[in-house]
Amino acid sequence: MDSSRPSDHIDAPAVPPPVNQPKLDGLGYLRFFWRQLTSMRTALLLLLLLAIAAIPGSLVPQRSADPNGVIQFRDTNPELFGVLDTLQVFDTYTSVWFSSIYLLLFVSLIGCVIPRTRHHLQALRTAPPKTPARLERLAGFTSTGIADWSAEGGIEEARKLLKRQGYRTRLHSSGAERSVSAERGYLRETGNLVFHSALVGILVTVGVGGGFGYTGQKIVVEGQSLTNVLAGYDTFNPGRFFTPDDLVPYSLKLDEFTAVYEEENRGAYGMPIDYTAAVTTRLPGDEPREQRVKVNEPLAIGETNVYLLGNGYAPWVTVRDGDGNVAFSQPVVFRPQDSNLTSVGVIKVPDALPEQLGMIGFFYPTQCDRTLCPEQLFSVHADLLDPTLTLEVYTGDLGLDAGVAQSEYSLDPSGLTQVAGRDADSPGLLLKLGDTVELPDGLGSVELVSAPRFAAFDIHHDPTQAWVLAFSILILGGLLTGLFVPRRRVWVKAVQAEGGTRFEYAGLARGEDPGLDDAVADLAQKHSQQLGLRLNS
Amino acid sequence: MIETYVNLSLVAVYSALAVYALAFVAFTFDFSRRTAARQQQPAAVPARVGQIASLEANPLDPSEKPGSAADAAATGGGYGSRWARVGLALTVIGWLLHVSGTVLRGLASGGRVPWANMFEFTLTATALIIGVFLALQFWQDLRFVGAYVTGFVVLFLGVGTVNFYVDAIPLPPALQSAWLVIHVFVASLATAFLGLGAALSALQLVQARRAARAGAGGVLNNLPVAEKLENMAYRLNLVGFVFWTFTVMAGAIWAERAWGRYWGWDTKEVWSFIIWVIFAGYIHARATRGWRGSRSAWLAIIGFSAVIFNFTIVNLYFKGLHAYSGL
Numbered sequence A: 001m002d003s004s005r006p007s008d009h010i011d012a013p014a015v016p017p018p019v020n021q022p023k024l025d026g027l028g029y030l031r032f033f034w035r036q037l038t039s040m041r042t043a044l045l046l047l048l049l050l051a052i053a054a055i056p057g058s059l060v061p062q063r064s065a066d067p068n069g070v071i072q073f074r075d076t077n078p079e080l081f082g083v084l085d086t087l088q089v090f091d092t093y094t095s096v097w098f099s100s101i102y103l104l105l106f107v108s109l110i111g112c113v114i115p116r117t118r119h120h121l122q123a124l125r126t127a128p129p130k131t132p133a134r135l136e137r138l139a140g141f142t143s144t145g146i147a148d149w150s151a152e153g154g155i156e157e158a159r160k161l162l163k164r165q166g167y168r169t170r171l172h173s174s175g176a177e178r179s180v181s182a183e184r185g186y187l188r189e190t191g192n193l194v195f196h197s198a199l200v201g202i203l204v205t206v207g208v209g210g211g212f213g214y215t216g217q218k219i220v221v222e223g224q225s226l227t228n229v230l231a232g233y234d235t236f237n238p239g240r241f242f243t244p245d246d247l248v249p250y251s252l253k254l255d256e257f258t259a260v261y262e263e264e265n266r267g268a269y270g271m272p273i274d275y276t277a278a279v280t281t282r283l284p285g286d287e288p289r290e291q292r293v294k295v296n297e298p299l300a301i302g303e304t305n306v307y308l309l310g311n312g313y314a315p316w317v318t319v320r321d322g323d324g325n326v327a328f329s330q331p332v333v334f335r336p337q338d339s340n341l342t343s344v345g346v347i348k349v350p351d352a353l354p355e356q357l358g359m360i361g362f363f364y365p366t367q368c369d370r371t372l373c374p375e376q377l378f379s380v381h382a383d384l385l386d387p388t389l390t391l392e393v394y395t396g397d398l399g400l401d402a403g404v405a406q407s408e409y410s411l412d413p414s415g416l417t418q419v420a421g422r423d424a425d426s427p428g429l430l431l432k433l434g435d436t437v438e439l440p441d442g443l444g445s446v447e448l449v450s451a452p453r454f455a456a457f458d459i460h461h462d463p464t465q466a467w468v469l470a471f472s473i474l475i476l477g478g479l480l481t482g483l484f485v486p487r488r489r490v491w492v493k494a495v496q497a498e499g500g501t502r503f504e505y506a507g508l509a510r511g512e513d514p515g516l517d518d519a520v521a522d523l524a525q526k527h528s529q530q531l532g533l534r535l536n537s
Numbered sequence B: 001m002i003e004t005y006v007n008l009s010l011v012a013v014y015s016a017l018a019v020y021a022l023a024f025v026a027f028t029f030d031f032s033r034r035t036a037a038r039q040q041q042p043a044a045v046p047a048r049v050g051q052i053a054s055l056e057a058n059p060l061d062p063s064e065k066p067g068s069a070a071d072a073a074a075t076g077g078g079y080g081s082r083w084a085r086v087g088l089a090l091t092v093i094g095w096l097l098h099v100s101g102t103v104l105r106g107l108a109s110g111g112r113v114p115w116a117n118m119f120e121f122t123l124t125a126t127a128l129i130i131g132v133f134l135a136l137q138f139w140q141d142l143r144f145v146g147a148y149v150t151g152f153v154v155l156f157l158g159v160g161t162v163n164f165y166v167d168a169i170p171l172p173p174a175l176q177s178a179w180l181v182i183h184v185f186v187a188s189l190a191t192a193f194l195g196l197g198a199a200l201s202a203l204q205l206v207q208a209r210r211a212a213r214a215g216a217g218g219v220l221n222n223l224p225v226a227e228k229l230e231n232m233a234y235r236l237n238l239v240g241f242v243f244w245t246f247t248v249m250a251g252a253i254w255a256e257r258a259w260g261r262y263w264g265w266d267t268k269e270v271w272s273f274i275i276w277v278i279f280a281g282y283i284h285a286r287a288t289r290g291w292r293g294s295r296s297a298w299l300a301i302i303g304f305s306a307v308i309f310n311f312t313i314v315n316l317y318f319k320g321l322h323a324y325s326g327l
Helices: A026-037 A040-054 A067-076 A078-086 A089-094 A096-125 A151-164 A186-212 A465-484 A516-531 B002-034 B068-075 B082-108 B118-136 B143-163 B178-214 B226-259 B267-286 B294-317
Strands: A139-144 A168-174 A177-184 A214-221 A225-227 A235-238 A251-261 A272-282 A289-294 A299-301 A304-313 A316-321 A326-331 A343-349 A357-364 A388-395 A417-420 A429-432 A436-438 A444-450 A453-461 A488-497 A500-509
Touching: A026 A096, A040 A089, A040 A096, A040 B267, A067 A078, A078 A089, A089 A096, A096 A186, A139 A516, A151 A168, A151 A177, A151 A488, A151 A500, A151 A516, A186 A465, A214 A225, A214 A251, A251 A304, A251 A453, A272 A299, A272 A304, A289 A299, A289 A304, A304 B226, A316 A343, A326 A343, A326 A444, A388 A444, A429 A436, A429 A444, A465 B226, A488 A516, A500 A516, B002 B082, B002 B143, B082 B118, B082 B143, B118 B143, B118 B178, B118 B294, B143 B178, B178 B226, B178 B294, B226 B267, B226 B294, B267 B294
Parallel strands: none
Antiparallel strands: A139 A500, A168 A177, A177 A488, A214 A235, A214 A453, A225 A251, A251 A272, A272 A289, A299 A304, A304 A453, A316 A326, A316 A444, A343 A357, A357 A388, A388 A417, A388 A429, A436 A444, A488 A500
16 A cells, blocks of 8 residues: 555555566665565564563673672673673673664664655645545445435535544546545654654664763762862763863762651651752852752752762761871761661771771661670661761771772771781770770770761763653654554545435545544434435445 | 551452452353353354444443344454353452552551552552453453453462562652652553453464364354454553553653663663563564464563563562662
């Protein structure tokens, strides 16, 4: 029916394969290959292949979504890791095989959409086709009894009726026969084409626009600030086309982090129910503004969005060395280990005398009552109800001057001497808020000054967002119209018979149209009523 | 107060389970009667181009239109034994209990929507499946899939209530968003439509096989013919597909608000994508020569299996950001 459709489309005319296949030359092969690629069957096959190819990425951790999972996998299955990594399974969605499937699919899609768009633009300018000679073979065929009506008058009424129902109409006459042919539902094909084009739009937007974005992470303790410059981040992932000039150098100070915990519902006692980061932002050359960031409520500033993705405690520790000088005094970010914020952290004091000090610590916002859990310390509530810090203390060369990059979250105890802790003569230190505890051997003292909160911010700049949203809306709109607007042709014909005129009605579905019969019946009913005729049943 | 609501909710849910189980028994009796073979009626309905047989027949009353009884019987549309009526009535009663239980659960959790953990998803999604099943009766007589629907819901609601139960708790900050209401609700709605579509597709396969074995003029049963089942399944799956598309989009918008990116190939996102692609394939199959009929029916069934996989296995065993099962 539609020459623009792939040859194996259900509505395309069935072409029997030629018995003698002509020998194909180079161009012929190309044309053959192109036809194969743009056929429905290939599109279907590629779709199913795409679904299957997406599965491995859900079974195996992905570098993009779960980099730590990938490292873990490598440590536990080193051999399997090698094989899978060669196959790019840890980067499934950017792998050569996954990319080639969706790229082929999109080539096939474009190869299908372009001729159909051309055909549709033409169809939009073309009047409905001629009325078939025999309507009784078509869907919903109905006719009226014979009456003394003028063919022209009756058909004109039908045309008006059809026009009111949104049909495009055209009058025909051949001999004594008068008829109107009508077509509606052009929006169906429009929707279909919009849907497919918008898919291409998303692919192009993500492919090109993604390169201009960047993401950065920064942990900020209460009272501290982050600045949107490269050096201001803990980690930073630029897109391919990113330049440092893209950064708007605003600053954001974390004034206060508030967490609210459930107190009334006993089944959920202590569960966090709200996190709010009160911040003061300042754009270059602008007045400072007080704003807030919450989970699910990012803050838009300087072409970026600031997301609140984590929080915890950064105990403020002051270390005095053997001479009584303050060698260290600042908040230290401790990494949360469980939902009650039992946290682990490392304190490095290179300026302590006579020897450098290193400490591995556990922080418990609410330490479990020792009468209830004598074996082990842990936190039973995430809020600061009974904050406790335990420390194991080492002395020796921390190796900070060796020029080898070190994580601020880990301490390598090899080469160090434990002076307080499980392996030393003195037990580990235990501090409550405000406590000062002496180190053994006159090495100095440690004070837990306060326990401020930290917030983990993600800063994203993604220029594709608005475009992807716009294309998504087109996709949904195209889908709705492309699937649910019926495209149909309807005819009303006046046939001269003995004693007067008879009117005939019939329709033809173009694509899925379960409501066609009803539509023709409804038309016949209305038209015959208007003319005062009876329908033959 | 919370405990009163929780207990009332559970009583309602367990009662609903019992009533659904009875409905399942009634529907199963009905189904076995329908499938009892009988001779084909001589008055075959001539099929015209584009015609869908007897959509206009009132499903609840086959004798309403003279001449439509034989037509309806040939397609299984109007056939309904006493068991079918009993099954439908029980389903309505069970559903009212089910919905009350779901609403009470929402009240118990502090007036929030009752779909924030695995137990509550199950509660709401199964209520929607039955709700859609009942609502569709006004469009088509679908009582012949009653056994499937009630059986499915008894199984899932039972497992959900017994194995996935968690206390009624307030929403964690990550779920405090209007998108929770929209995204999860529409996903459940999509599941309901795709589930019913899959039921019809499965039945279509059975009928197609039966017809092929019987040959022309063979035995029929009181179920719609394969082609009619396919048409109905297609329409339900289309609605389900549109809802699923919306679910993925709403999810992407929410993901941007909550996690800072609209798409990140999280395991749940991956499976939602797979489901979307399978049903896109299904719709293309319907328009591809040689793929209409049984092949596309298989795709619909595989697609719905992926939905169930996404809801159960991915929720419980896969690592990802959608870790809200509460287990």
